[in-house]
Amino acid sequence: MIIDGKKTAAELREELKKKVAELRSTHNAVPGLTVILVGEDPASKIYVKNKEKFAKEIGMNSEVIRYPADTEEKVVLNKIKELNEDKKISGILVQLPLPKHIDKKKVIETILPGKDVDGFHPMNVGNLSSGYDSSIPCTPLGCSLLLKKAEKNLSGKHAVVIGRSNLNGKPMTQLLLKENCTVTVTHSKTKDLKAECLRADIIIAAVGIPKLVKGDWVKKDAIVIDVGINKTDSGIVGDVDFDQVSKVAKAITPVPGGVGPMTIACLLSNTVECFKKLN
DSSP: BOOOOOHHHHHHHHHHHHHHHHHHHHSSSSOOEEEEEOOOOOOHHHHHHHHHHHHHHHHHHHEEEOOOOOOOOOHHHHHHHHHHHTTTTEEEOOOOSSOSSSSSHHHHHHHGGGGBBOSHEEEEEEEHHOOOOOOOHHHHHHHHHHHHHHSSSOOOOOEEEEOOOOTTTHHHHHHHTTOOOOEEEOOOOOTTHHHHTTTOOEEEEEEEEETTOOOOGTTTTOOOEOOOOEEETTEHHHSSSSHTTTTTSEEEOOSSEEEEEEEHHHHHHHHHHHHHHOO
């Protein structure tokens, strides 16, 4: 089974479109997403453009504030504070990576937790790990929804997460624990990564090493979610060797067309949820 991220993301956006229409009639207002982009990172520019396009497609208000790469940190922080106070704005996202002179931690902590649609604010991180209501980072949330396409009941499954980043590995671990999975967190320094993967019913690969996970790393009928996006001479590939692993796994996400489209759809979903809580 190939888990189609494009199709699942389109279905989620269609649901959100209906929700936004309902909110418009109930509140006479719609969710508003503001993205701050500092600099000219090519991947960030494409990503932000898609965010803006899909936000408008589902009927939300969307705005992108662009700053040159040499913009002072205080300018960005002051803009965030201004957006925190703006009742028309439901969600604030500062596109990463930021130029080196801007402190990422300071930026994330300045965003109001109730408007933090990326789920990176320490308060949201803490709430997620404590099992409380929180904004969930978009990529792991997308992974979780794709997993459910392959297996509705994850309880008791052994999941191996490759990668321990704040963006995906750590929050993904919390989501899997919430589903009553037994979770092993591995990374590039794990001694026998192959042996760990061979024990897994579920593998979430998010370590940034092209085609790391091979066919003989995966047991029959495992579900494999590939978060990796790596540029190579032969094009974009994931952290999983798709040709090999797809012959063994019960279900697998492709790259591209797997987790990527879900990340933006989940960002829109988080914005709608923030609007509902704020109103």
